[in-house]
Amino acid sequence: MKDITVIIPIHTNENKELKMLETALGSVNDQKTQPEMIYVVCPKKLEKEIKKLDFGKLNNKIIVNEGDTDFASQINLGVEKTSTEFFCVLEVDDELSSIWIKNVKEYMNHYEEVDVFLPLITNVDDKNKFIGWSNEPVWALNFSEEIGHLDLDALLNYPNFNTDGMVMRTEMFNDIGGFKKNIKLTFIYEFLLRSVFMDARIMTIPKIGYKHVNMREGSLFYNYKNHPDFLVNGEDAPFWMETAKKEYFFTEDREIEVKKL
Amino acid sequence: MLEKQADNIHEIKEEVLGKIKKAISQLEAKENKIYFFCMDSKGRAMASIATIYEHAKTLKELGYNVTILTEKNDYTKPGSWLGAEYDELPHESSESESTIITPQDFIILPEVYGGILEQLKTANCEKVIFVQAYDYIFELMKPGETWGQWGVRKCITTTKSQEDYVKNLFPNVDTSVINLGIPDYFTPTNEPKKPFICIHSRDARDTANFIKSFYIKHPFLKWITFRDMRGLTRQEFADSLKESALSVWIDKTAGCGTFPLESMKCGTPVIGVLPTLPAEWINEKNGIWAQNQITLVDTVAGVMKSWLEDTIPSDIYTEMEKTVKEYTSTKESQGVADFYEKFFQERINELTLAMTQEEQRVPTKQPEPSGYNDPIRKI
Numbered sequence: 092m093k094d095i096t097v098i099i100p101i102h103t104n105e106n107k108e109l110k111m112l113e114t115a116l117g118s119v120n121d122q123k124t125q126p127e128m129i130y131v132v133c134p135k136k137l138e139k140e141i142k143k144l145d146f147g148k149l150n151n152k153i154i155v156n157e158g159d160t161d162f163a164s165q166i167n168l169g170v171e172k173t174s175t176e177f178f179c180v181l182e183v184d185d186e187l188s189s190i191w192i193k194n195v196k197e198y199m200n201h202y203e204e205v206d207v208f209l210p211l212i213t214n215v216d217d218k219n220k221f222i223g224w225s226n227e228p229v230w231a232l233n234f235s236e237e238i239g240h241l242d243l244d245a246l247l248n249y250p251n252f253n254t255d256g257m258v259m260r261t262e263m264f265n266d267i268g269g270f271k272k273n274i275k276l277t278f279i280y281e282f283l284l285r286s287v288f289m290d291a292r293i294m295t296i297p298k299i300g301y302k303h304v305n306m307r308e309g310s311l312f313y314n315y316k317n318h319p320d321f322l323v324n325g326e327d328a329p330f331w332m333e334t335a336k337k338e339y340f341f342t343e344d345r346e347i348e349v350k351k352l
Numbered sequence: 353m354l355e356k357q358a359d360n361i362h363e364i365k366e367e368v369l370g371k372i373k374k375a376i377s378q379l380e381a382k383e384n385k386i387y388f389f390c391m392d393s394k395g396r397a398m399a400s401i402a403t404i405y406e407h408a409k410t411l412k413e414l415g416y417n418v419t420i421l422t423e424k425n426d427y428t429k430p431g432s433w434l435g436a437e438y439d440e441l442p443h444e445s446s447e448s449e450s451t452i453i454t455p456q457d458f459i460i461l462p463e464v465y466g467g468i469l470e471q472l473k474t475a476n477c478e479k480v481i482f483v484q485a486y487d488y489i490f491e492l493m494k495p496g497e498t499w500g501q502w503g504v505r506k507c508i509t510t511t512k513s514q515e516d517y518v519k520n521l522f523p524n525v526d527t528s529v530i531n532l533g534i535p536d537y538f539t540p541t542n543e544p545k546k547p548f549i550c551i552h553s554r555d556a557r558d559t560a561n562f563i564k565s566f567y568i569k570h571p572f573l574k575w576i577t578f579r580d581m582r583g584l585t586r587q588e589f590a591d592s593l594k595e596s597a598l599s600v601w602i603d604k605t606a607g608c609g610t611f612p613l614e615s616m617k618c619g620t621p622v623i624g625v626l627p628t629l630p631a632e633w634i635n636e637k638n639g640i641w642a643q644n645q646i647t648l649v650d651t652v653a654g655v656m657k658s659w660l661e662d663t664i665p666s667d668i669y670t671e672m673e674k675t676v677k678e679y680t681s682t683k684e685s686q687g688v689a690d691f692y693e694k695f696f697q698e699r700i701n702e703l704t705l706a707m708t709q710e711e712q713r714v715p716t717k718q719p720e721p722s723g724y725n726d727p728i729r730k731i
Contacts, residue, residue, distance in 0.1 A: 188661070190661070190662045197544060198544055201542075201543055201544055211660060223572060224572060227575045228575055230546070230575050230577070231574070232577050234575075238546070239546065296544075297547040298660055298661070298662060299660050299661050
């Protein structure tokens with residue numbers, strides 16, 4: 092059996108994330124097939140409060156990051172500590188659907204060559220209203236070379252894929268260098284480009300595996316748009332797209348000359 | 353003079369008895385030809401033709417003298433889509449000079465050819481109508497015409513509901529059901545299914561209209577691939593059903609519904625329009641049956657979302673399995689074997705009775721020729 096660790100990164104110091112964490116943990120507890128382990132990667136300040144939460148029957152570990160606690164750093168640290176063959180990313184404000192781990196394990200048995208399993212993501216607004224899905228285009232006829240699988244050409248033409256809920260081979264993640272914290276806005280895109288460039292086999296499991304709240308106040312992408320400390324304006328988007336397309340050849344998280352903005 | 357006449361009568365009687373005995377022994381040895389009149393698939397997969405060939409193949413394996421009778425010399429055998437072994441069955445064309453149908457022969461006519469019974473009236477053979485699609489019974493028949501008037505005594509059909517329908521139309525025709533058998537290459541696969549929907553309709557326009565309407569009404573499902581099942585070989589057909597999540601069936605005038613049964617055997621749930629004459633295997637548990645063809649797209653979209661969420665009730669899969677257990681190749685072969693064995697035995701019994709009567713008869717005049725003295729005729 093291929094084991095999975097669910098990693099929940101908490102990258103702010105705000106206590107309000109704890110309420111959301113309870114929901115996220117609940118969604119892991121509700122899995123029809125349980126993951127082998129769950130890690131919560133958090134800043135030091137939240138450690139005590141998180142320890143008080145009910146993890147149910149889940150084998151769990153709280154990992155404190157005393158360095159940078161941005162999203163990429165939290166995931167990278169969590170994966171570094173992972174001892175299972177695969178890991179799964181769950182954002183603190185999102186939920187896994189109860190069938191996700193069960194389906195991943197079933198697909199793993201049939202698609203042994205696959206390194207990254209993406210879920211169909213249901214995107215909702217903050218009122219839980221359906222907005223759309225992510226990761227589904229790979230199943231459209233002629234979208235990619237092999238139906239259901241993501242390849243470089245397809246990704247270069249259509250960047251809107253999401254790593255939320257993804258289950259990835261731990262070793263592969265470490266080999267390709269993990270997420271890059273120096274890349275803003277398009278770090279997920281760059282990561283996926285780099286993965287397929289480095290021969291990772293990526294497929295979308297055609298099952299709804301994840302519920303993502305779009306642009307929740309305080310979320311990473313909300314902050315990119317609205318928070319003065321993160322602000323990325325519309326004109327910056329092409330720059331970060333181009334950056335992703337330049338940087339995916341490198342496993343190293345290189346410094347980006349943001350002066351160009 | 354009288355003595356000579358008595359000798360003549362005796363000789364004739366012996367000759368008649370000899371012919372009857374010969375006819376009986378031919379039947380016992382299964383030497384009589386069974387012609388399966390078959391339409392031309394022109395290389396396209398057709399369930400009705402597959403069934404005809406399946407019956408013929410079963411009988412051939414049981415030692416019967418079977419021939420596929422085609423309408424024209426220019427005929428495309430079904431091997432390309434059905435399997436090469438079916439091409440090896442003997443074929444004859446009704447256009448060919450060498451094709452002769454004798455009174456001892458049997459001819460199995462698809463319901464759509466009811467209109468050519470008139471042409472067969474002089475061929476004093478046994479005629480059986482094979483009804484797979486009740487809707488075509490009257491296709492070539494004249495108003496007021498019946499099968500009985502052309503000497504049809506038997507009918508084979510594929511469902512109880514069609515049997516009832518035929519019995520109601522032609523109460524004097526002995527109608528029997530031989531259930532379809534879904535071949536074993538229609539089996540569920542262990543592989544996870546893909547978000548594909550197989551679609552099959554009698555009218556190709558229904559398929560095109562369905563797909564277009566589906567994509568317009570449910571744009572979030574535009575990435576779902578539809579597979580039109582036309583033009584596939586049987587193996588490709590089965591492979592497509594195996595890997596698909598769902599199948600859609602639009603055929604209001606279906607007789608039995610081979611496609612949904614094949615789909616169920618592949619473990620693929622069916623969403624279909626309820627036919628006008630539903631086959632007895634259709635029930636509310638083994639599929640999703642809609643009355644309204646217009647809203648079928650919405651039903652399919654709803655079921656597709658359920659599939660994506662793994663919320664299709666497991667009962668439906670259990671019921672599908674239960675349903676198709678009744679439609680195996682083994683059961684179909686047994687049905688075919690039983691029907692023809694009984695049919696041949698009936699003919700033997702009739703001839704034995706005729707022989708007994710002939711033996712007991714005190715001839716007062718020269719016996720009239722029976723059907724066995726009829727000249728051989730072409731269709």
